Amino acid sequence: MKTTVSIALDERSYPIDIGTGLLAQLAGGEGLPPGTAALIVTNDTVAPLYGAQLQAALAAHYPAVHQVVLPDGEAHKEWQTLNLIFDALLTHGCDRKVVLYALGGGVVGDMTGFAAACYMRGVPFVQLPTTLLAQVDSSVGGKTAINHPLGKNMIGAFYQPRRVVCDLATLDTLPARELSAGLAEVIKYGPIADMAFFDWLEAHIDALLARERTALAHAVRRSCEIKAQVVAADEREGGLRAILNFGHTFGHAIEAGMGYGVWLHGEGVAAGMVMAAELSLRLGLVDAAFVQRLRALLVRAGLPVWGPVIDAQDNAGRYLALMRVDKKAEAGEIRFVLIDAPGRAVVRAAPDALVREVIDACCAVA
Amino acid sequence: MKTTVSIALDERSYPIDIGTGLLAQLAGGEGLPPGTAALIVTNDTVAPLYGAQLQAALAAHYPAVHQVVLPDGEAHKEWQTLNLIFDALLTHGCDRKVVLYALGGGVVGDMTGFAAACYMRGVPFVQLPTTLLAQVDSSVGGKTAINHPLGKNMIGAFYQPRRVVCDLATLDTLPARELSAGLAEVIKYGPIADMAFFDWLEAHIDALLARERTALAHAVRRSCEIKAQVVAADEREGGLRAILNFGHTFGHAIEAGMGYGVWLHGEGVAAGMVMAAELSLRLGLVDAAFVQRLRALLVRAGLPVWGPVIDAQDNAGRYLALMRVDKKAEAGEIRFVLIDAPGRAVVRAAPDALVREVIDACCAVA
Numbered sequence: 001m002k003t004t005v006s007i008a009l010d011e012r013s014y015p016i017d018i019g020t021g022l023l024a025q026l027a028g029g030e031g032l033p034p035g036t037a038a039l040i041v042t043n044d045t046v047a048p049l050y051g052a053q054l055q056a057a058l059a060a061h062y063p064a065v066h067q068v069v070l071p072d073g074e075a076h077k078e079w080q081t082l083n084l085i086f087d088a089l090l091t092h093g094c095d096r097k098v099v100l101y102a103l104g105g106g107v108v109g110d111m112t113g114f115a116a117a118c119y120m121r122g123v124p125f126v127q128l129p130t131t132l133l134a135q136v137d138s139s140v141g142g143k144t145a146i147n148h149p150l151g152k153n154m155i156g157a158f159y160q161p162r163r164v165v166c167d168l169a170t171l172d173t174l175p176a177r178e179l180s181a182g183l184a185e186v187i188k189y190g191p192i193a194d195m196a197f198f199d200w201l202e203a204h205i206d207a208l209l210a211r212e213r214t215a216l217a218h219a220v221r222r223s224c225e226i227k228a229q230v231v232a233a234d235e236r237e238g239g240l241r242a243i244l245n246f247g248h249t250f251g252h253a254i255e256a257g258m259g260y261g262v263w264l265h266g267e268g269v270a271a272g273m274v275m276a277a278e279l280s281l282r283l284g285l286v287d288a289a290f291v292q293r294l295r296a297l298l299v300r301a302g303l304p305v306w307g308p309v310i311d312a313q314d315n316a317g318r319y320l321a322l323m324r325v326d327k328k329a330e331a332g333e334i335r336f337v338l339i340d341a342p343g344r345a346v347v348r349a350a351p352d353a354l355v356r357e358v359i360d361a362c363c364a365v366a
Numbered sequence: 367m368k369t370t371v372s373i374a375l376d377e378r379s380y381p382i383d384i385g386t387g388l389l390a391q392l393a394g395g396e397g398l399p400p401g402t403a404a405l406i407v408t409n410d411t412v413a414p415l416y417g418a419q420l421q422a423a424l425a426a427h428y429p430a431v432h433q434v435v436l437p438d439g440e441a442h443k444e445w446q447t448l449n450l451i452f453d454a455l456l457t458h459g460c461d462r463k464v465v466l467y468a469l470g471g472g473v474v475g476d477m478t479g480f481a482a483a484c485y486m487r488g489v490p491f492v493q494l495p496t497t498l499l500a501q502v503d504s505s506v507g508g509k510t511a512i513n514h515p516l517g518k519n520m521i522g523a524f525y526q527p528r529r530v531v532c533d534l535a536t537l538d539t540l541p542a543r544e545l546s547a548g549l550a551e552v553i554k555y556g557p558i559a560d561m562a563f564f565d566w567l568e569a570h571i572d573a574l575l576a577r578e579r580t581a582l583a584h585a586v587r588r589s590c591e592i593k594a595q596v597v598a599a600d601e602r603e604g605g606l607r608a609i610l611n612f613g614h615t616f617g618h619a620i621e622a623g624m625g626y627g628v629w630l631h632g633e634g635v636a637a638g639m640v641m642a643a644e645l646s647l648r649l650g651l652v653d654a655a656f657v658q659r660l661r662a663l664l665v666r667a668g669l670p671v672w673g674p675v676i677d678a679q680d681n682a683g684r685y686l687a688l689m690r691v692d693k694k695a696e697a698g699e700i701r702f703v704l705i706d707a708p709g710r711a712v713v714r715a716a717p718d719a720l721v722r723e724v725i726d727a728c729c730a731v732a
Contacts, residue, residue, distance in 0.1 A: 122602070
């Protein structure tokens with residue numbers, strides 16, 4: 001059982017395969033980029049689970065297969081850890097014909113993609129996402145990056161993988177907290193693009209939490225389809241693509257403010273979506289019932305709907321300061337992804353006073 | 367007096383302006399990318415000479431102009447120094463509409479370009495090369511990178527500037543050693559592409575060393591024209607572009623082997639071109655008279671024509687080991703840029719034994 005979604009980007013087009021048992025099937029070599037060697041980049045959580053299996057599969061296809069194991073977690077998405085990939089590539093004498101394989105979640109994918117973009121000014125890479133979040137969002141679309149202490153994903157590149165292979169079987173080993181975090185990005189696609197999908201999610205959220213394969217397959221497929229459409233229309237985030245960041249402006253502030261890795265990315269996005277929806281409500285774009293529906297589905301998915309207090313003195317001020325370095329900001333003006341009407345997003349500014357109101361209303365007092 | 371050479375790369379096309387007093391003329395703002403702020407990236411040698419002048423010129427065109435001063439020298443072309451640029455950008459709250467200005471030589475240009483490629487996944491930048499080497503080579507063509515302890519320019523991106531402005535007046539303050547190093551890249555264009563230009567260089571080398579403006583203008587212009595042609599045909603070094611690396615395979619080994627900054631890049635290229643020419647001779651491609659002509663011109667330009675001993679035990683072995691991580695290498699086989707006939711280059715492998723012979727013959731015994 002395998003379905004394929006295509007990302008149409010001219011000579012940078014690539015397929016996303018979705019199915020069960022796909023990692024083992026890589027041994028066939030079908031659709032893998034040719035190369036003089038493969039380097040598997042993974043982390044110390046995923047390596048013991050799927051590292052050996054992947055190494056065996058790739059050995060059938062490349063003269064040499066190397067592996068580098070990074071420490072797990074968002075806190076390690078920075079230069080020192082990235083450099084472990086370059087060290088491995090150079091120590092093994094890998095040339096421009098090496099192919100990088102990202103085996104893991106969003107952090108592994110973002111770092112492997114950025115390393116592939118930079119090593120010898122660009123080598124091919126393949127995404128093998130093992131978390132729901134990576135399968136429905138971060139492994140698709142070519143955004144790669146590392147964090148800077150002053151802002152998330154500040155240093156990176158637009159660099160497309162040659163192929164994305166989502167093996168749903170790998171979700172069996174995903175901790176419940178991370179499954180929920182992935183669902184935040186799945187739920188996101190409803191308000192910004194497809195309320196029929198949101199309806200479906202309300203009907204199937206329990207099946208998804210129970211990891212029923214057919215439900216997961218549909219959720220991953222539909223998420224990838226929507227993302228593929230948006231990315232094909234706007235690869236380098238000139239405009240439309242920004243809507244994929246619904247909840248992320250507030251969410252990134254939460255992640256940076258709490259310290260990377262304290263809140264999972266999807267958790268920040270969940271609380272951030274509630275804030276963005278509240279802001280849309282106060283701007284008269286949506287009604288209270290819509291915000292409540294979103295909040296209810298997030299709660300059922302096991303996600304936080306209240307933001308953390310990240311500064312005891314001036315919480316809203318700290319959120320605003322962190323959001324001003326968001327990549328969508330222009331001349332110090334924060335550009336929010338808001339819901340214009342359920343199923344349609346818009347990017348616009350909002351008065352500081354109103355944003356402060358929203359933050360005050362949406363943050364849990366410790 | 368200003369001439370312009372164009373780099374034709376579709377929507378990434380840009381002009382190279384060559385003339386005297388061009389830095390001051392930037393105040394007019396003609397052809398500069400619009401932006402919310404400008405960040406001048408320069409080094410502690412160049413900043414006192416031209417920093418204030420450039421800041422004043424750009425202030426007429428941008429709401430804010432910031433400056434970051436890096437330590438001078440190839441030894442600093444690494445991540446820690448690159449991060450100073452990111453720190454400055456984030457500390458000043460620069461958004462995606464910031465424009466970076468590289469004011470300095472090849473190291474400043476390579477690092478600024480790479481920072482521009484990565485900051486928020488890409489912001490515009492302008493090259494203002496103040497060394498001959500940067501004016502005729504490194505600022506043109508979009509190769510950006512930093513070094514890794516195991517290899518030169520290993521981490522980088524193909525990323526084109528929006529404009530290159532070569533102010534010949536800045537060459538007045540260039541140390542003689544660096545002027546000579548720049549001439550190595552100028553001389554390079556003869557053997558690989560244009561022996562009539564080589565004839566002209568033989569006739570005008572003294573005028574160039576005396577920094578006569580009309581001679582410099584012609585040398586910079588012709589060098590940029592040849593580079594523009596090659597880059598337009600092969601932006602990402604799929605094939606033809608590699609010929610621009612004549613002398614660089616040996617040269618990079620010299621730079622890395624001696625420690626970055628001990629030999630100037632142009633000095634490594636000079637000795638490297640002699641080695642590559644000697645290899646071409648031993649492969650029966652050119653005659654001894656050609657090699658002697660090249661050697662003689664390099665000597666007149668004040669450049670080394672003997673390589674250094676970088677390993678007292680096994681000098682040739684160390685050269686070979688360093689060259690195997692060259693970006694042109696494939697599956698451990700070094701690809702040399704050789705002279706097929708004077709004025710025409712070819713990229714090919716050569717037997718290790720022959721390469722050892724050349725290294726032994728071309729390295730000065732201390």
